[in-house]
Amino acid sequence: MELFFKYLQYEKRFSPHTIISYQTDLQQFKDYLQEVYEVEDIKAADHAIIRSWVVALVQKDLDSRTIHRKIASLRSYFRFLMRRGEVESNPTVRIKAPKLAKKLPSFIPEDAFTQVLDQGSFSEDFKGHREKLILELLYGTGMRLAELTNLKLTDINLSSSTLKVLGKGNKERILPLNPSLVNTLSGYIKERQATFPDNNSPFLFVTDKEAPLYPKYVYRVVKKYMSTVSTAQKNSPHVLRHSFATHLLNRGADLGAIKDLLGHASLAATQVYTHNSIEKLKAVFEKAHPKA
Template sequence: MELFFKYLQYEKRFSPHTITSYQTDLHQFQEYLQEVYQLEDLKVADHAIIRSWVVTLVQKELDSRTIHRKIASLRSYYRFLVQRGLLETNPTLRIKAPKLAKKLPAFIPEDAFTQLLDQSEFTTDFKGQRERLILELLYGTGMRLAELTTLQLEDINLAASTLKVLGKGNKERILPLNASLINALSHYLQLRSATFPNNNSSFLFVTDKEAPLYPKYVYRVVKKYISTVSTANKNSPHVLRHSFATHLLNRGADLGAIKDLLGHASLAATQVYTHNSIEKLKAIFEKAHPKA
């Protein structure tokens, strides 16, 4: 299993977050094998055993997307074993995943985020301005959580009004910065230098103990502030990414440009945001069509 994780890291170049998900899924299946079938080796599990595990996941009422991901993790692992000659056939080929419920990306209204920044009382110290910058960067660039926490000081180019992010598959992309973000970044960098004059960390975001920022901290910050302006159940950093894309599309941005800004590999992944704009399309239709 450790060889598989190294394969994901060095050959497939998956992000640390994705590899952690694979590790969680495979270890959970391993625990199931040990508890129910008294088996230690995943290589001896057949499709019937794997199907029984999927059934238990459904009975636990796990989200269908979570179950899909866990099945995908097993498929990748057993495919790896077959490719390495450690297994003759892939037992997951006969496994059918439950149907996915089609969910539109959650986002917050444009005026709600403006209200959040204008009315929230961010403290003027390093911590308060760090929290504000986290929100502004996630919404202002549409970057992923992992891209935010791995940002380096050298990735910021205030003179060119751009920043460089390292996305999935170690793919780099350049993102533009608006005037508000440039001001927020400049102020944060000054506070960072004043607060930690001897800090040698290359990371843009650091904790109060001068260590690189961790994902759970970002989750807490986003949930803390979004909950003040939105009643939606989802208050994760990804909601700000969805909001970024939806608001751009609502204001007439080209879908291909949004795809490049988000770092999507294909346009199909970006097209889901067109559904969020149906109300705007209806309004345009009613206003412009002779028969509307």
């Protein structure tokens, strides 16, 4: 399994977050094998055993997307074993995962974020500058949480109003910055230098203890401010990413351009946002058309 994780890291160039998910999924399957079948080696698992594991996951009322991911993790591992000649066949091939419920991305109304910036009680100290910049970067660029926490000072180019992010598969992309975001970034960097003059961390965001920012902190900041204007059950950093894409599309942005800004590998991943726009058109039609 350790060889498999190194393969994911160095050859497939998966993100640390994705690799942790694979590790968790395979360890859970291994634990299931030991507890239920008293089998130590995953390679000994056959189709019937794997199917019983999937049934057990369903009975635990796990989200169908989570079950899909766990099956995908196991399927990838067996493909890896086949390439190494460790097993003759992949027992996950005939495994059927539960149907995925169609789920549209959650997003906030266009004026909600402006309301947060205008009415948000951001303190004038380093913490206030940091919290405001976190929100503006997530919504103003559509970047992922991991991309935000891994931003370096050297990735920022205020003179050209751009920044560089390292996305999935270690793919770099350049993102434009609006004037408001440039001002917020500039103010934060000055405040950071004044607060921690001897800090040599390469990361843009640091905690009050001068350590790199961690994901849970970002979640807390987003929830703290967005819960005041949004009734969504999940006010997460990814909701701001969804909002960024949805609002661009609603205002006529090209789908291919949105794909590049989000760092999607294919247009199919970006097309999910068109459904939100269609739902908006339906609502307008039903409200305004005399035959609706």
